[in-house]
Amino acid sequence: MIRNRALTGSLLCIFSASLWGVTGTVGQFLFQEMGFSSKWLASVRMLLAGIFLLSYLFFKAGKKVFYIWKRKKDAKELLIFALLGMLFVQYGYFVAIGYSNAATATVLQYLAPVMLVVYSTIRSKKRPSLAEAVAVAFALIGTFLLATHGNIHSLNISGAALFWGLLSAVALAFYTAYPQRLLRRYNTILLIAWGMLLGGICTNLVTPFWHIQGIVSPVSIGCLLFVVFFGAMLPYITFLYGVKYIGPTKASLLASVEPLSSTLASVLWLHTHLEWIDYLGFLFIVATVFVLSLKTRPAAEPSS
Structure with missing residues (x-):
C-alpha cells in the first residue's frame, strides 16, 4: 500500500512538472507561429485560470472560498502574495519566453530555490552549508553560461529575456516564502x-483580454485552452496530491522534469536551436535542486 502511494505520488509530480514544461512551449508556439503577445497570453491565462479554479473550489466548498477576505490581515497578505508573487511569476515567465524561448525561461525560473537559500542565509546571519554554497556556485555558473556562452563581453540572450526570467525567479522565491502563515490557515489551491x-485582473488593466493580437483559429484556441487547463489548473492540483503522498523534498526533485520537458518540446516540436553550452548551463542550474536536496530543509518547489 505504501509502495503504491509512493509510486502514485511520484507519477503525479512527474506528470504535473511535464505539463508545466510543455505549457511554456505551447506558449512559445502561440508567440512565434500565431502572432500572439506574450503579455496578452499571461494576462488571459491568469484571469481564466483564477475564474475556473475558484469555480471548482466554490463547487466543493461553497461560500468558504470567500472567508479569507473576512480578516483584514489575511486579505492584506493575500493581496501582497498575488500582486508581488503570483503576478510576476506568471507574467515574467511568459514575457521571458517571448523574448527568448520556453527552455531558457523555464531554466532561469529554476534559480528561485537558490535565491531562497541566499535570502535565508542573510536573514539568519549564518554561514551557508557546503550544499548551499555549491548550489549558489552552480546557479551562478549556469546563468553565466546561459547568458553569455562563456564570453563576458556579450550576451547570448537579450537583456529583456534575462531581466524577465530573473524577475520571474525572484517572484517565485517570494511566492514560495511569503505566504507561510496563510498556508497554515487556508487550502493551497485557494491561494493559487x-x-x-487578482493577478489577471491587474494585468488586464494594461493588456485587456479583448484586445486580441494574433491568428484566431481552432489551433490557437486549442493551444490557449491547453495553457489554461493543462498548464495553470490541472498540474497544480495533481502536484499537491503528489506532495501529499511523497513529501515536498522528493516532489521538488521530481519537478526537475519541468525544464527537461520544456527543452525537449522546444527542440523537437519548434526546432529551437540550442548549442552545447546552453545544455551545460541548463545542467548546472537544474543540478542546484539536487544539491539542495542534500540539506535537511526541503528545497523550494518551482512551478510555472
Whole structure:
C-alpha cells in the first residue's frame, strides 16, 4: 500500500512538472507561429485560470472560498502574495519566453530555490552549508553560461529575456516564502486561485483580454485552452496530491522534469536551436535542486 502511494505520488509530480514544461512551449508556439503577445497570453491565462479554479473550489466548498477576505490581515497578505508573487511569476515567465524561448525561461525560473537559500542565509546571519554554497556556485555558473556562452563581453540572450526570467525567479522565491502563515490557515489551491484571479485582473488593466493580437483559429484556441487547463489548473492540483503522498523534498526533485520537458518540446516540436553550452548551463542550474536536496530543509518547489 505504501509502495503504491509512493509510486502514485511520484507519477503525479512527474506528470504535473511535464505539463508545466510543455505549457511554456505551447506558449512559445502561440508567440512565434500565431502572432500572439506574450503579455496578452499571461494576462488571459491568469484571469481564466483564477475564474475556473475558484469555480471548482466554490463547487466543493461553497461560500468558504470567500472567508479569507473576512480578516483584514489575511486579505492584506493575500493581496501582497498575488500582486508581488503570483503576478510576476506568471507574467515574467511568459514575457521571458517571448523574448527568448520556453527552455531558457523555464531554466532561469529554476534559480528561485537558490535565491531562497541566499535570502535565508542573510536573514539568519549564518554561514551557508557546503550544499548551499555549491548550489549558489552552480546557479551562478549556469546563468553565466546561459547568458553569455562563456564570453563576458556579450550576451547570448537579450537583456529583456534575462531581466524577465530573473524577475520571474525572484517572484517565485517570494511566492514560495511569503505566504507561510496563510498556508497554515487556508487550502493551497485557494491561494493559487485568488492569486491568479487578482493577478489577471491587474494585468488586464494594461493588456485587456479583448484586445486580441494574433491568428484566431481552432489551433490557437486549442493551444490557449491547453495553457489554461493543462498548464495553470490541472498540474497544480495533481502536484499537491503528489506532495501529499511523497513529501515536498522528493516532489521538488521530481519537478526537475519541468525544464527537461520544456527543452525537449522546444527542440523537437519548434526546432529551437540550442548549442552545447546552453545544455551545460541548463545542467548546472537544474543540478542546484539536487544539491539542495542534500540539506535537511526541503528545497523550494518551482512551478510555472
